[in-house]
Amino acid sequence: MPAEERIAVFDQDGTLWVEHPMYTQVIYCLDQVPALVEKKPELKNVAPFKTVLSGDREAIAKLPLSELEEVLAATLSGMSVDEFNATAKKWIETAHHPRRKRPYTELTYQPMLEVLKFFRDNGFKTYIVTGGGQDFVRVYAQQIYGIPTEQVVGTAGATKFGYDKDGKPFLTKEPKLLLNDDRAGKPEGIHLMIGRRPHAAFGNSTGDREMLEWTGAGPGTRLKMLLLHDDAAREYAYGPAQGLPDRKVGTFTSALYDEAKKGGWTVISMKNDWRRVFYSRPRHVNLKFAT
Template identity: 75%
Template sequence: MNRVFPHRFYSAALATLAAFTCVLAQAAGPLESWNDGPSKQAIVDFVTKTTTAGSPDFVPPAERIATFDQDGTLWVEHPMYSFLMYALDRVPELAKAKPELKNVEPFKTVLSGNRKAIAKLTLPDLEKIIAATFTGMPVDDFNAEVSKWMASARDPRWKRPYTELVYQPMQEVLQYLRANGYKTYIVTGGGQDFVRVYSEAAYGIPPEQVVGTAGATKYGYGKDGKPFLTKEAKLLLNDNDAGKPEGIHLMIGRRPHAAFGNSTGDKQMLEYTKAGDGARLSLILLHDDAKREYAYGPATGLPDTKVGTFTQTLYDEAKKQGWIVVSMKDDWKRVFAFEE
């Protein structure tokens, strides 16, 4: 018997199975984790009219840009942003290298392990912690530390890696857009270098398509003569609020035709996208499912929050401007891929 035959037969079988699976997926239609309704239909209609040749709303492939906020839009942001969790977890290691921090606030509070006290830390306190744990080291060292943390850290509620808490419906939107010629970008208030470490594995978005809050780097040489970059405590771009469209212009160079967010920090990005000529899609996610995820606003009477705030004023603007307001509770069949 020709020993190559089984391998060829196996390969052909796999190809046939893949083709059959693709046919089934196409027959089922896009966005399988979405309930049928206005939100799902708005996404499908937008993609159809902007990618169909001859359509008055046709968008040339080079101009098909879609931007996504990350925290609260692509994955879970409660009870605290993941990059803050990383920063807090890094404080003990930082204190080993710099023992003087053990008696300096806010590091002293973090090292105490008192969760109530930690929860009361102010924004300036958190900024000090982020500056200390995100800077003063080679970029490669920082990337290695984030990778290590991502592999071991677990969300306090689901006890799963953070990268498993990506919203399945939004994964499907990313895949659907890319399948139709759109280039997908993350535009986040989180640290740009932090998100770039895992963005490709988690979302299929390469690091060069991540726009985030960015700090300066300094070029230098090691003892071995090899060049490297050091992360410095100097802010270059605060990628929140108006910083999002500013960052889009700076790093992408094209106004998006579609933008996705979930909070007041995404307001200007959604406005900027919708104000462009031709067909545009601005979508904002409302977290209103306390059972499967979290419920917070304070829009529509939901509990108020400092993390991912979605005000009634923003909700009213979304309705007035024709943005798509997605209800996690009503529009999503499931939230995570691991749900049965």
């Protein structure tokens, strides 16, 4: 195919790196609540911030989506873009997964890193198309995936241009949603940010369904792949497709599985198809993140 048409898109959470027990960005936002309350003490005794400050994991896990979104909106806005990037960079360099006790940056999937390299070696541009925050993923995408910031399409909030007291221009992150890059928002985001229909799309959940459908609707050969998390020993097992446990994070329904089989999509079994799950970088390599 012509070089300009060589586009491959990848979901991130659950497709390129671990997403359980909770999306990494949500954990980041929960960790920012104490600093937020220090700046805004009036939130200390207000739900859901009071619940987060309690440290009660069971209570936090039971927070409804509307209250989690309130936490995300408060911790992802109200600061300059530069301030956010610096805070996110510092967090991602030091945060560890609660089960694996390893940095999140080391919990990328080795086979997917190989796929990314294979596509790029064959003239493709590789894009992340994620329901996660666009600015958050852009902090580390180049360093751990080899994907530049301009090739990250994600859920995006508004920014406002202004000047500081010295007259220096800056952008402030505002609590206003511009693009919800999930489900139908993914093909919409691809059209908005990339402007071309992909020839290959990779996902792992119902949130990726429309992206794979839209990719497959184009002419010529198209590659559609879904990762099924069925390896409780080496990672996690969840579905509920194929009788796996049903989870709110990364749901892969039986209906999605049936659509994949009917439409000629490839379903990857983590347990049966992957010799190795996580990437392990040499100890002497130090990751440096974008600011």
